[in-house]
Amino acid sequence: MFRRQLFVVSLVSALGFSGSVQATPAVGLKAPEFSLTDTSGKTVRLSDYRGKHVVLEWVNPGCPYVRKHYNTANMQGTQKEVTGKGVVWLAINSTAESHPDYLAPPQLARWMAGQNAVPTSTLMDEDGTVGKAYGARTTPHLYIVNPAGVLVYAGGIDSIPSARADDVKTAVNYVKQSIEDSLAGKPLRNAVTRPYGCSIKYKS
């Protein structure tokens, strides 16, 4: 029986059910690898985009702060601008299935399409494992991974934490700024900023 226990333990960990979730990564360290399915069921891995900048956007259409940036077309404009520079944009929804904000993949895809959003992929993380691995706390919460797979930016979409749509015009867009800096090979002016918005509705 002991042997069998050993075998099961080793099999379980060899197959990776123990996961590779570590402590929240700091900026400047390796970005945690993940594998999620997009709204059409296709598997997407972070490592698929090794060699490119990758923006991770935590999204939840039920959150007024997310809607602030979509209603003002700020998020879509940022997506369009940076993907135009060869950057990959992955929108991730970590809302638990049990939460009223949860949108099933087709509904989320429809919402994104209705917003004219242009992420490279929209990914489902109902279990919240990827969100927790990155220490994502709010929607929106944005991260940038550089071509070497290192986390270079963590924080808010912009510099004015408010729900007021008007503030978008005067705020500094940290994602555009960081992509600009990183592509130019310069140190980021703001590598860590304050994410603001609703808390992510993680599965409890």
Place this chain on the structure above:
Amino acid sequence: MTLQLMIPASLRALLLVFACAGHALVGAQAASALTATAVVTTNQVRAELIAHAPDGADAGKTVWVGLQLAHKPEWHTYWKNPGDSGLPTELNWSLPEGVSAGAIAWPMPKKIPIGNLANYGYEGTVLLAVPLTITAAFKPALLSGDIEIRLKANWLVCKQECIPEEGSFVLRLPVRSSVAGNAAAFDAAARAVPLALTYTPRSGVTVDGNQIQLAVYGLPLAAHGKALGFFPETPEVIETAGQWTQSWDGAVWRARVPLSAQRSNSPALMPVVLGLGTQGYRVELPVTGAWPQVTTPAQVVPAVLRTPAATVPPLGFWAALVGALLGGLILNLMPCVFPVLAIKVLGFARHSHNQSVRRLNGLAYSAGVLLSFLALGALVLGLRSAGESLGWGFQLQEPAVVAALALLFTLIALNLSGVFEFASVLPSSVASLQARRPMVDAFLTGVLAVAIASPCTAPFMGAALGLAIALPTVEALAIFAALGVGFALPYLLASWLPAVARALPRPGPWMETLRRLLAFPMYATVAWLVWVLGQQSGIDGAGALLVLLIAMALLIWTMGLRGRSRLALGSASVLVFAALAWGIGPYVTQPLQQGANVQAADGWEAWEPGRVEQLLARGEPVFVDFTAAWCVTCQYNKKTTLENRDVLADLAARKVRLLRADWTRRDPAITAALRQLGRNGVPVYVLYQSGKPPVLMSEILSAREVRAVLAQLPAS
């Protein structure tokens, strides 16, 4: 709000838009009609602008005004530091000339956990009070003689969902008469504001790695020895929901609080609030020690790391095959394989009288080796496609596998020592099967040889395996097959060429002696495996494994007894073994505390992701030793070359930073770093310099090689 929860999200989004529009409308009406609207009610809160001016609002008087938020059950708004999410309530005043508003006197908040996150905020009813200063410059309105106080407030109210709300408020405050109707509310609010502690110079915050240590002197006697609440006013510094500890050191309150890994504030002064029940104490603590640096790696990632393919020296597929073949050959001479090699020689000697049996055995053994290598290759590739970060030797990263191997090797050693014969333990049919089918035995020996060879990475093997892991499946399997062929080749030759076979010694009584002798390398292997497990699971795990090994030896011995004693002792020892496996078995597999097995030996620091880039950015060259406790080659190199006095002197002279990446347990970050170097196993020795491609050194590291590489660095 249960009602709201039942409405579908999309519909609710629409309702929220209406709700927000509604609030704007309240404000607009108030502004246009100039009606004194002091109350705004939403579905979540009732917000009211109230005032307290018991002595009137003449020049020179201080008058209190405030926004009173009464939350519906379970809803909350936020403190000045909202914690992991949320936003503090904002008050924007429009006041007549000569009247100015101070800052919000924030009452003590409550820590509100939400799953793995936490916020600081208020539930129930809270009054955010603000002092108004009225100077002589204030001229009351001609007609009314009132002060018109206008407030535009924004608050974020959350339960599970969050709703940003706003309200416009107007209040007229008579200058000459007393307004004291809200005295009780303002009194309560004043009592809820934390008391300022007199600052003593010894109080402060010390940054210590990834946490801060707080020392607070001068707390009142009533608080001594009690557990206090901790609320830092500066947002984005600590891990709000993190595990923190506190203790009393006489009259001094001490705490250790983890820092947020994604900290965006590095304050020089941290105002904090400590709570004892409803009573708060506020103190501003100066910060000493350096905040952990936030690296800006965009600038420092060496060009070579940006294109991982470039780090693999262009090694053709055929060259890799030849390398794998040679690597497999040399693998036979590695210390972990040698005992098996010797047993195999014994086997050949036993059957040397029969040419055809020998040939068949040679083929069976080779098939066992080849199929095992292919199976391992398929497993590695399969897991690679499943997104698992694995590398060569990964089996030994699992304490359970190490323990199982130790049990197996003890069994083999006991057999070699003559404690038992398989015939007396196994049912006679199985034993005779093994005797009658030596081919099966030879095949299984091949499988075993591969299992124990895996921790030893021979020269040539590293590069070939690294390539294999990046190749398409068929080519990758071909590399594994070439390794197997190389590994099996010596036996195949010996079994087929009479000349080689003739060179083997004749069978005789010496074989029994040799067999007993060969038990000792097996015991030595067990000792090594116990040591590896000690690295993984600690001294308790290693101790538990030793006890289990002894219990197994007892069990095996009793199986060899006869008659009644076999039944009695046998069943007793089965029970003993089962009880021990149940009782102490878990110690064997329990993981050590994170990082406990990466001790910073003198001069060496533990590798972590991003550390190399960080050091390179400072212009320091970096030498990384990718190692693992179960990797024999690694230990050999460590004891010889890396502790060589001349090598150490050269490293010190060139100010090379030494990092050690310990792969004893599974570590995806190290696996990724190895992959960036085009490798898939340890040992790997690499020298990084800013602006140059990393220099990879041989797996069997010589002092001469390290010194030659170092000689190209400028001495400083």
